[in-house]
Amino acid sequence: MIILHGFAASNYYNLVKHLLLHKQLPFQENLLYGGSDQLLAISPVGKVPAITTPEGLNLSESSVICDFIEETYPSLTFPPLYPEDSSQRAVVRQIMKIAELYFELPSRRLIGYAFTGKAVPEVVAAEVRQVLTRGITALNRLCQFSPWVAGEHFTMADIYLYYVNQVAIKFVASQLDWDLFAEVPGMKAWHETMSQSEIAQRVEADRQLNMPDFMQKLNVQFQAAKANK
Template sequence: MKLYQSIGPNPRVVLMFLEEKGAVIDRAFVDIMKGENRQPDFVALNPFGQLPLLEMDDGTHLSESTAICAYIEEKFPAPPLIGSTAEERAVTNMLVRRLDYDVVAPMTTAFRGAEGLPMFKNRMRCLPEAADGLKASARDGLAAFDALIGDKTWLAGERFTLADILLYCLTEFGKQVGQPLPEELANLQAWSARVAARPSATASLNAQTGIA
């Protein structure tokens, strides 16, 4: 396997997932700030021109961070981060799906239409006219997850899962782009501190640079 990585929340999801697994695979750094992911040689691997990208054992190229994590879970089943039973996997996948719709999509689309507009305006369709509303939608999604987690340790209860990794990487990204985790969401604030204390949080941040 070979992982094409970069800066950004979605590449960090995979790196943090790998750190939690204790799995080491080959990696290559792609500089998205320089637009290397839009060059013909990379687009030949991933027509969508996005990171992360995993070259699987059979040579197939797999994009989308959560799909990559699902493949890694199959290859490195311990410790389970999606689930060790059908029921656990179903709950994790439900949480990930909700996060994608209610937090990930509005937050990242808002970024591309606001703070990230200079970088993305010539790469894809951006929606600056919708940025404020999308940011509000992301905050609504975070509030829903604040209520969902309540006094539980992790989103799925006592299991630390891909859902926690996804939400943590996105909220850490949000801090950098004008979408911080609202202070009044006390449950998520406490949850975020717990995730930040995990070694994988620091290791994945360092690994994003392509140096570590």
């Protein structure tokens, strides 16, 4: 059985969890927080998520895990999550990478300010806006939302973008007063459709259950860092 290591407050953990549930693969969850010695023994840089395969192989990095699961466990029930055509497959992966680098990653810079209540410095805000603008332009060119991200068929890009949005949409709205949904036509309706799925609702319920423990961990880390200054 696959073991999924990490915690449910993590959007990337939930991305992999959604994929496992979508493919109806049996898996066990192992609660580990980033940077712990236990996680470092599994993930080379101590990042969440990580998986351990039934054969004992440890893997980290969400895109690597997603590709491994899709290639290793083809489904007889559901269509493949990557198109058969190599060009179409590359477009799906391109959307995933752009969403990660130009949507999620810059938005992550805002999380610390949201949790501490400090105002985002204008220099940081300007840098985040600049990178997000590049991501918005690229996603508008690549995404179709007809009805799915890459067109008629549900692909890995749908799962990936949905969980990337968990950080991007929330923290950009709260810290920069910027509605990213309004910048990418079709994304909001697609996102709402994704959120109504049984799998997404199950993942979200588990995320909410984990949040109090996660926030306590963050508070301990914040107080420790403050004391060491």
